[in-house]
Amino acid sequence: xxxxxxxxxxxxxxxxxxxxxxxxxxxxxxxxxxxxxxxxxxxxxxxxxxxxxxxxxxxxxxxxxxxxxx
Numbered sequence: 319x320x321x322x323x324x325x326x327x328x329x330x331x332x333x334x335x336x337x338x339x340x341x342x343x344x345x346x347x348x349x350x351x352x353x354x355x356x357x358x359x360x361x362x363x364x365x366x367x368x369x370x371x372x373x374x375x376x377x378x379x380x381x382x383x384x385x386x387x388x
Contacts, residue, residue, distance in 0.1 A: 323370025
């Protein structure tokens, strides 16, 4: 049975580089449509599909992503 997970993106730390989107094998991360307080369009979790592989958290240069295994 494949792992299930979820991610949380810290909007104030994310600078919108979208490296996480490019490495996500489950394609469960997308660009937010709203600005953060810091003036970027942060990445956001689509709400399902995460397999808790940690690829997004490992590549994030701003340490803005936390991954939780469910």
